[in-house]
Amino acid sequence: MGPITSANSFYSNLYTAFVDFHIVGVSPIPEWLAYFLAGFIVIFTVINAVVIITTLGTWVERRVLGRFHARLGPNRWGPWGLFTPIADAIKLLTKEDTRPDGIDPWVFNMAPIIFIVPAIMVFAVIPFGENTYVANLNIGLLFIIAVTTVGTIAIFMAGWASGNRFSLFGAMRAVAMLISYEVPMVLSVVGVVLMTGSLSLVDIVEAQDVPFIVVQPLGFLIFFAAASAEMSRSPFDIVEAESEIVAGYHTEYSGMKWGTFQLAEFIAPFGVSAILATLFLKGWDGPLLPSHLWFFLKVCFFWFLMLWIRATIPRLRIDQIMAFAWKVLFPLSIVNVFLTAIEVLVWPNPTTTEWWTMAAINWAVAILSIVIFSRIGKDKMSTRRPIFSSRGSNSSALKGAN
Amino acid sequence: MPIRTEPVTVNIGPQHPSTHGVFRLRVTFDGEVVQDLEPVFGYLHRGSEKLAEERTYSQVVTLTDRLDYVASMSNNLAYVRSVEKLAGVRPPDRAMYLRVISAELQRIASHLVATGFLLQDLGAFGTPLMYCFRERERILDLFEMLCGARVTFSYMRVGGVFQDAPGEFWIALDKFLGDMPHYIDEYEQLLSGNEILLTRTKDVGVLTSETAMDCSITGPVLRASGVDWDLRKVDPYEIYDRIDFDVPLGTVGDNYDRYLMRIEEMRQSLRIVSECVKQISSGPVKADVPWLVRPPVGDAYDHVEGPKGELGFYLVSDGGIAPYRCKIRSPSLINLTAVKDMLVGGKLSDMIVTMGSIDINMGEVDR
Numbered sequence: 104m105g106p107i108t109s110a111n112s113f114y115s116n117l118y119t120a121f122v123d124f125h126i127v128g129v130s131p132i133p134e135w136l137a138y139f140l141a142g143f144i145v146i147f148t149v150i151n152a153v154v155i156i157t158t159l160g161t162w163v164e165r166r167v168l169g170r171f172h173a174r175l176g177p178n179r180w181g182p183w184g185l186f187t188p189i190a191d192a193i194k195l196l197t198k199e200d201t202r203p204d205g206i207d208p209w210v211f212n213m214a215p216i217i218f219i220v221p222a223i224m225v226f227a228v229i230p231f232g233e234n235t236y237v238a239n240l241n242i243g244l245l246f247i248i249a250v251t252t253v254g255t256i257a258i259f260m261a262g263w264a265s266g267n268r269f270s271l272f273g274a275m276r277a278v279a280m281l282i283s284y285e286v287p288m289v290l291s292v293v294g295v296v297l298m299t300g301s302l303s304l305v306d307i308v309e310a311q312d313v314p315f316i317v318v319q320p321l322g323f324l325i326f327f328a329a330a331s332a333e334m335s336r337s338p339f340d341i342v343e344a345e346s347e348i349v350a351g352y353h354t355e356y357s358g359m360k361w362g363t364f365q366l367a368e369f370i371a372p373f374g375v376s377a378i379l380a381t382l383f384l385k386g387w388d389g390p391l392l393p394s395h396l397w398f399f400l401k402v403c404f405f406w407f408l409m410l411w412i413r414a415t416i417p418r419l420r421i422d423q424i425m426a427f428a429w430k431v432l433f434p435l436s437i438v439n440v441f442l443t444a445i446e447v448l449v450w451p452n453p454t455t456t457e458w459w460t461m462a463a464i465n466w467a468v469a470i471l472s473i474v475i476f477s478r479i480g481k482d483k484m485s486t487r488r489p490i491f492s493s494r495g496s497n498s499s500a501l502k503g504a505n
Numbered sequence: 506m507p508i509r510t511e512p513v514t515v516n517i518g519p520q521h522p523s524t525h526g527v528f529r530l531r532v533t534f535d536g537e538v539v540q541d542l543e544p545v546f547g548y549l550h551r552g553s554e555k556l557a558e559e560r561t562y563s564q565v566v567t568l569t570d571r572l573d574y575v576a577s578m579s580n581n582l583a584y585v586r587s588v589e590k591l592a593g594v595r596p597p598d599r600a601m602y603l604r605v606i607s608a609e610l611q612r613i614a615s616h617l618v619a620t621g622f623l624l625q626d627l628g629a630f631g632t633p634l635m636y637c638f639r640e641r642e643r644i645l646d647l648f649e650m651l652c653g654a655r656v657t658f659s660y661m662r663v664g665g666v667f668q669d670a671p672g673e674f675w676i677a678l679d680k681f682l683g684d685m686p687h688y689i690d691e692y693e694q695l696l697s698g699n700e701i702l703l704t705r706t707k708d709v710g711v712l713t714s715e716t717a718m719d720c721s722i723t724g725p726v727l728r729a730s731g732v733d734w735d736l737r738k739v740d741p742y743e744i745y746d747r748i749d750f751d752v753p754l755g756t757v758g759d760n761y762d763r764y765l766m767r768i769e770e771m772r773q774s775l776r777i778v779s780e781c782v783k784q785i786s787s788g789p790v791k792a793d794v795p796w797l798v799r800p801p802v803g804d805a806y807d808h809v810e811g812p813k814g815e816l817g818f819y820l821v822s823d824g825g826i827a828p829y830r831c832k833i834r835s836p837s838l839i840n841l842t843a844v845k846d847m848l849v850g851g852k853l854s855d856m857i858v859t860m861g862s863i864d865i866n867m868g869e870v871d872r
Contacts, residue, residue: 172635268515337630338701346523346626347857417701418628420854421537486698487761489753489769492733
């Protein structure tokens with residue numbers, strides 16, 4: 104059955120096990136059934152693992168944010184409040200699904216589904232550990248970028264179909280911002296692809312003699328910023344800016360439809376962290392510990408970084424966000440692409456010394472270009488101090504005037 | 506072919522996460538840009554002024570608690586000062602010091618709320634707000650020691666205060682005065698130089714000093730526009746003339762200046778409180794005033810520099826036990842006058858931030 108079964112992965116092993124499964128007196132399982140069963144089991148496991156880890160992730164997120172906020176966070180249900188996400192899920196599932204008049208029911212109901220599918224599909228090509236992946240696509244990275252773009256359409260569907268002006272604001276902001284940030288996001292991973300010569304995530308992990316976060320600092324920073332925007336996380340969370348447009352595109356959703364949006368939004372950081380870990384931090388590879396644990400730890404590291412940013416900084420305005428994408432990230436990513444291309448031309452098969460030379464050059468260029476770009480807007484960034492009134496402590500203008 | 510567009514009208518409020526109460530802005534947007542807007546209020550109208558006519562002078566103090574419910578002490582002070590002016594009562598020294606201490610602590614608490622919610626409006630996810638509330642809790646604890654209440658204090662009485670501060674209050678106050686400067690430094694570290702905060706607030710929602718004076722805007726909003734007008738300096742009431750403190754002034758009148766005003770005023774308030782703690786001497790805390798005050802026929806207006814601006818009470822007496830007329834000059838309402846000038850031409854996000862930096866309180870706007 105083609106390339107899927109040829110690799111030595113969890114999936115292909117399962118398939119082989121099914122094909123070889125014999126009980127005396129019963130004819131062996133047909134090949135198509137083995138193919139289906141192996142696929143079903145793997146996909147079922149991955150989807151549920153992602154959903155369960157995300158559900159627990161909401162608890163971690165709320166507890167960690169609680170600590171950032173100098174408060175406790177949810178701690179009522181179960182030990183340390185561990186059952187809070189379960190209570191949340193039950194609440195959302197049993198909640199009445201209110202639907203406003205004047206919506207477009209088909210589009211309105213389809214939007215959450217279209218939103219969550221790409222968020223989960225990202226995990227299809229990510230290697231979770233050594234030989235553990237659902238599919239080793241030779242265009243894995245392209246697949247991820249293509250699939251995640253679909254989320255934009257879902258947001259616009261939700262915003263448009265709701266018939267609410269806050270939702271429409273959210274939808275328009277989403278379309279403007281998400282499409283702009285696609286460009287630097289795609290260009291920032293071109294550096295990695297040039298160095299690896301492959302779009303397959305499995306190959307990218309194996310090609311990293313030195314983690315690419317060292318060799319591609321600029322690419323990493325741009326990808327991190329652009330991916331934060333793609334997920335509409337702080338400081339780019341204008342799509343659902345609570346203080347401005349209530350809840351943006353999902354203002355009118357309730358019950359589990361709202362829950363689906365939330366679930367997808369909580370899955371997305373895990374997906375992006377997994378991509379970041381794979382592309383820039385050597386994926387599952389690491390000493391001593393098992394590969395799956397290494398991968399999980401790296402994912403958690405990036406995920407925590409996102410939480411940290413979310414808890415710390417305010418939100419940018421729409422025009423500033425667009426300017427940041429086109430005037431800062433886009434040129435920087437172009438610089439990165441050209442620099443990497445030249446390096447790959449000079450050192451087609453780099454040795455360890457040559458890797459580190461590349462890293463040194465890239466860091467120098469990264470720091471230089473960031474300094475230059477931050478100097479451009481320097482005058483806008485200056486702080487001010489208040490001046491003080493010259494009135495003495497005993498002056499009395501009113502009484503003097505009378 | 507040009508794309509045909511048309512402006513949309515959106516109701517921001519009365520139910521909206523960042524209207525600071527039940528406030529409504531009817532805004533016409535061209536895309537994200539504000540073309541026109543009209544503030545609509547009255548959703549929290551409780552008829553406080555009319556209710557005051559049905560209550561004795563002492564009972565009205567409880568109504569003033571509910572005007573600006575994050576700065577009840579200042580409201581108490583403004584009201585009892587008006588009654589004292591009307592009845593010709595002078596409170597003893599210790600009472601005046603206690604009043605100034607509580608009013609200045611209240612100013613810090615109110616500015617903490619304003620700063621926290623400004624950052625919430627800016628989109629900082631809770632952290633600055635919760636930090637500000639952490640310190641506000643300590644001020645509320647202090648107030649609880651003074652009068653047993655945490656929000657609606659009714660601490661002040663005509664001719665003094667309800668009771669002398671207990672011994673534990675002075676210990677806790679001393680500790681608070683020691684800690685608070687570090688907390689303010691902490692906010693400044695996190696916020697004042699934050700590039701996102703700077704890009705979002707600088708040169709946004711500019712209020713020129715001329716417009717500010719024409720609209721009779723008062724308080725930190727006026728001073729941020731560079732107008733040197735603080736009632737504690739220009740018309741010293743209570744014991745402010747015995748205390749040395751500075752009045753911070755802004756230069757541009759944008760949102761960033763208004764934020765800076767509040768941070769600096771908190772520092773100055775701490776200075777005032779510690780000065781008061783040094784100067785306060787023992788003595789009675791209430792003048793010999795009967796429970797049923799019967800001021801002579803006449804009228805009086807007195808004002809204080811509240812956290813949000815000039816808060817004044819105009820009282821008319823017909824010689825009875827209740828005010829014949831009670832008019833409240835509430836700074837939140839009057840500070841809303843220039844809102845349209847500040848917001849038109851800005852973006853939706855700027856509008857929310859500017860509303861946050863004006864720091865209105867709906868309890869006071871609607872009364």
